[in-house]
Amino acid sequence: TSLERAAAVIRKADRPVVLAGAGVIRSGASDELRRFAEGLGIPVAHTLMGKGSMPWTSPMSLLTIGVLPGDYDLAGFNESDLVICVGFDFVEYDPRSWNPRGDRRIVHVDSLPAEISVHYVPEVEVTGEIAESLRLLRERIGKPRESAWAQRTRGQILKRLQSDVDARAEDRLKPQRIMWELRDILTPDDLLISDVGAHKLWLGRFFRTIKPNTVVISNGLSAMGIALPGGIAAKLADPDRRVVTVSGDGGFLMSVHELETAKREKTATVNLVLRDGGLGSIRWKQMARFGRTEGTEFGNPDLVALAAAFGIRGLRVERPSDLNSVVTEALESTGPIVVDVPVDYGDNPFLAPGT
Known part of the structure; x- marks a missing residue:
């Protein structure tokens, strides 16, 4: 099934990251997204329209991405080997900005099938109620991963923001x-x-x-x-x-x-x-x-x-x-x-x- 295939792809990834969009909030899936991220040690960056889908206080939160076209590096996307798009719509952050060569591995989790483009070709699509899909994926992936990379990336983001304010x-x-x-x-x-x-x-x-x-x-x-x-x-x-x-x-x-x-x-x-x-x-x-x-x-x-x-x-x-x-x-x-x-x-x- 698509759930089994998606779980296998996520398990094999060394540095997966979630890109959370407005669909997470609209479908009421924020709590399940947090359980998914914190339970599996997978960090989450959200779009501007997805603000609040993951509390900034969570150790797995990489805060906001998509403020400008090329800022995906701020949220560790340049180091990740898999992007799990959850409730994400193209209008929130054009895939050309974070996948310019079209070679990023993508898992698509949403209530609607993926909109395909040269820069957005999911390896696996999980289509259904978002919260339930995340729960079932979490159960199938099972073992949490070591999250030192996520913690380091989060620390760098918070340090940059705080130093900018302080200066x-x-x-x-x-x-x-x-x-x-x-x-x-x-x-x-x-x-x-x-x-x-x-x-x-x-x-x-x-x-x-x-x-x-x-x-x-x-x-x-x-x-x-x-x-x-x-x-x-x-x-x-x-x-x-x-x-x-x-x-x-x-x-x-x-x-x-x-x-x-x-x-x-x-x-x-x-x-x-x-x-x-x-x-x-x-x-x-x-x-x-x-x-x-x-x-x-x-x-x-x-x-x-x-x-x-x-x-x-x-x-x-x-x-x-x-x-x-x-x-x-x-x-x-x-x-x-x-x-x-x-x-x-x-x-x-x-x-x-x-x-």
Whole structure:
């Protein structure tokens, strides 16, 4: 059977790694994925849309992969000899990025058959309910493997992230610092919704996720402006849950009119707006490719005053040391609130692999 063949391939691999996608969360298979990984000593890297499928605190967690096309080396994929794709969709992380030669051995575990391409040809497909497939595979593989490689890789990832946060200047609000501190401010059950822009890449890498269904990131089509209306919808669906949205100023202004909806519907969301006066991601990519920018800068209204014009309270972070206290104050609000957070995207080039 496909289960027996998949189990045999995984047993023979020296350094298998799991690539977990959004399907793990949507199918409710996160707990079984953790048992599979920790029980067998197989590390897990998750996509941006798969954040929360594996808690970052697990010794088998390699955190997020797919922030940029070539960052598979950060999660040890360059050293692995087998990729076990679980609940994974092409739109989450193009296989051309992590399997450019098309020669990686792949086991596909999903509720749907694999979508085949030159860069994604599974050796074995296990099609069925994801959690049950993982349980049956775990039973058939049986013996856990020695996990020194996984521990070393995880240690390198955490060291790199922590050193990047620690090295940020105290007088500038860097996105690494913002995303790292947000994890310390929010509870494991709070819902974080990300808009699309440069901040999404930093959030994907530096916001450490503990539980499934606690981070929503628009990827694939990557629709700018999703965070504010998405936060309203989330609060209407689950009024007792704290909801925080993170937008760039570009994405926020694309749907700022929805502040009227938030006011009218009394949806108590905290809307963080990372303000840099431009389209940070596009600016960075234009500089990298052309050495100049075009059409990426714009002026902002006073975001606190703009919120007030909608009858909504606004707060502003003035210094890095204010972030914790201002966001904590915002979370106590009984209505929607806008938090203006100036951000310095000067480190965007360092997101690229090898920098």
